[in-house]
Amino acid sequence: MDGDTHSAKDRYDARRTEFLESLGYTVIRFANPDVMPNIEAVLSVIADALRVSPSPQPSPPGEREQRP
Template sequence: MRSEPTGPEARLWYHLRAKRLGGVKFSQQVLIGRYTVDFAARSQKLVIELDGDSHAGNERYDAARTAWLEAQGFRVLRFSNADVMGNEPAVLQIILDALGTAPLPGPLPKGEREKDDE
């Protein structure tokens, strides 16, 4: 975990904190399983990730991480730092739209998954 947010993280956090966006509680730098996500609204099972230069070349890792989070029932929205800095209103609208839809269903209990595999 980082102690200091990047500029885009701080800018987005301004809108997400204190239930400012859609009345939903978001947390910053949230540990989910073995992954730390940038922002999460646990009640909505929504994760928001900001991708900066450090994500270049890590597309396979990011895809595996997203797949794991989705398997746990989370929706993952991924934005570039440039999106936040250059088109903040659109980013906020996409997040609001996601908050207005039902969360993904949680993973099936182990016994239920086995029945589906037969």
């Protein structure tokens, strides 16, 4: 979520997205009006994306604690 400050930075955002995707990341964008009143839906979209495409470089074993 970039906020309103990115509304006029389409070229910058496109280059940034291209770079991140070249590293294997998936970029998902949400507009402020979508996030604030409906955070559960946004979290659901993120969770679905993580199930399909995990991080290209996960943390090494033991670096992150598992929460019950």
